Amino acid sequence: MNAFISFLENRFMPVAGRIAEQKHLQAVRDGIILALPLLIIGSLFLILGFLPIPGYNEFMAGxxxxxxxxxxxxxxxxxxxxxxIIVSFGVAYRLAEKYKVDPLASGAISLAAFLLATPYVVKFTPEGATEAVDVGGAIPVALMGSQGLFVAMILALLSTEIYRKIxxxxxxxxxxxxxPPSVARSFVALIPAFFVILTVWLIRMIIEVTPFESVxxxxSKILASPLNALGGTLIGAIVAVILVHLLWSAGIHGAAIVGGVMGPIWLSLMxxxxxxxxxxxxxxxxxxxQFFDxxxxxxxxxxxxxxxxxxxxxxxxxxxxSIGRVSIAPGLFNINEPVTFGMPVVMNPILIIPFILAPVVLVIVTYLAMASGLVAKPSGIAVPWTTPPIISGxxxxxxxxxxxxxxxINFFISMAIYYxxxxxxxxxxxxxxxGDSASLSA
Structure with a gap:
């Protein structure tokens, strides 16, 4: 165990620390967070639309x-x-902040680049027709949602890099x-915006003459589909959970780092x-x-x-x-810094073992229960991660x-592992x- 702690201190922490400070990963994570309040609000209406109450649908229709x-x-x-759309703006905004350039202009340019890379064509089947036809001049809603997440993030990073270099x-x-300063800033952004738009336009023109047809x-075929396939598997979930808790064991926010990479995948699956x-x-x-949270x-x-x-x-x-009394209130809302740093779990050779083992076991149990149909799968409702257990499930x-x-059941499994x-x-x-009290009385 001493060798493991030494590995964490001397080998793992320096690398993990550099990853945690990586600007692009932080920007992706923070840009996605910008969309979460909207998803939660939308989920509230989704819950209201499908309340599992007998006679509810008939009552609402009446x-x-x-x-x-x-x-x-x-x-x-x-x-x-x-x-x-929100992620396109948010990622560019957050990355520009880290480079200390105008984040508002960067976000707007990123959004324009994303829309430029998106073909304005949708499939439509006219009434009475047997085949769908292409309708131009319409922004495809599907690509503005989760299907367009990866393109939005990639172009946000690319456009901001071009913008800040110029x-x-x-x-x-x-x-x-x-x-006036606002007018001056808009002209400062003019040349960088031109180069971003020119670059994305050229990329689109080149891709349109290939079999891929669009960015x-x-x-989707080269990046998103393979990552979604891996991120949606039991093995992928186990690897992600192990990495999260290895990072936490070294005192680094593992969920933030792994979430910066896997978050877009899990959001798309949601x-x-x-x-x-x-x-x-x-x-x-x-x-x-939601599976993890x-x-x-x-x-x-x-x-x-x-x-x-x-x-x-x-x-x-x-x-x-004392730590238990301090930790119970935040713990009910899934906040555990008082435990991880107060006991502590971080760099603790005894508690690191169950800290990693319990989530891995829970991933396996939960996955098998849901995949087998014994338990309902997450419905896609964006329940906030701070919602207390039982209610959130x-x-x-x-x-x-x-x-x-x-x-x-998962609670009692984790309790048995920790005990x-x-x-x-x-x-x-x-x-x-x-020993302290004995020495004091002596």
Whole structure:
């Protein structure tokens, strides 16, 4: 175990620290976070549209008319279907902030680049026709949502890199000092914006003469599809969870780093489930962002809510009891920094083992339960990660009690895994306290 701690300190932490500070990963993570409030708001309307109450649909139809559901879901479409647009702006904005160039201009240019790379053609089947026809001049809604996420992120990073390099080389139009600052900034962005638009336009022109036809097709076939396939598997979920908790064990925010890479994949899989759920179909994916947030990380990374309950119920040492009292309130809302840094779990050779083992076991149990049909899959409803267990499992499965029952089972599994290691650590702390009190009385 000493060798493992030495590895974390000397080999793992330096590399992980450099990854954590990587500007582009941070920008992707923060840009996606910009879309989350909208997704949560849209999910509230999605919940209202599919409340599992007998007679609910008939009641709503009687009060608001037969088309009540389609009208209620307007905000769902208005929030989920612009996910890529928000991320395009957000990623560019956050990256520009890190480079200390105008983030507002960078976000606007990124959005223009994304729309430029997107073909304005949609398929439409006229009434009475047997085949769909291409309709030009229409922005495809599907590519503005989760399907366009990867293109939006890639072009946001590319456009911001071009923008900041030209700005930093001072290839800009400067107006006299008397010009209002907002007008002056818009002219400063003129040349960089031209080069971004020119670059993306040339890329589109080149790709259109290839069999791929568009940037979206290239990214989907070469990048997005393989990553979605890997990220949606049991093996991919286990690897992600191990990396998250290895990073946390070294004192680095593992969920933020791994989420920066895997977050777009899990968000896309979540939206596929949302579309299926909204259409009254079985959600296709087990692995989504909610899979981890609500069934694996009860109490926060490491599923530490079980350990907090152990502190409150069986702890002998005053230190553990005190940490338990401090940690229970945030733990119920899946916040566990008081545990990870207060016990501590970080760099602790005893507690690192269950801290990594418990989530891995929960991933396997949860995946098998959902894939086998014993438990409902996540419905695509973006339940906030701070929602307490039991409630969140019910909401995230679209009102299925099996989601809550699985959360309860996972809680007891994690408690069983933590128990022997916690007892060992608690007895060690208790012995230290007894030794201190004995030395004081002497």
């Amino acid at each position: 009060v608001f008319g037969e088309k009540w559901l389609s009208k209620l879901l307007y905000p769902v479409n208005a929030t989920f279907d612009i996910m890529a 700005i930093q080389k001072n290839i800009v139009i400067k107006l006299p000092d008397g010009v 979206h097709n290239i990214v 939206d596929q489930n949302r579309i299926a759920f909204q259409a009254g179909q079985e959600p296709p994916n087990v692995i989504t962002q 609500l069934w694996i990380y009860a109490g926060g990374s490491g599923a530490t809510l079980a350990m907090v309950i152990l502190m409150l119920t069986i702890a002998k040492s005053e230190q553990m009891k 019910y909401l995230a499965t679209g009102g299925k009690i099996s989601g809550s029952i699985l959360q309860l 022997p290691f916690f007892r060992m650590w608690d007895q060690q702390k208790f012995a230290e306290e007894k």
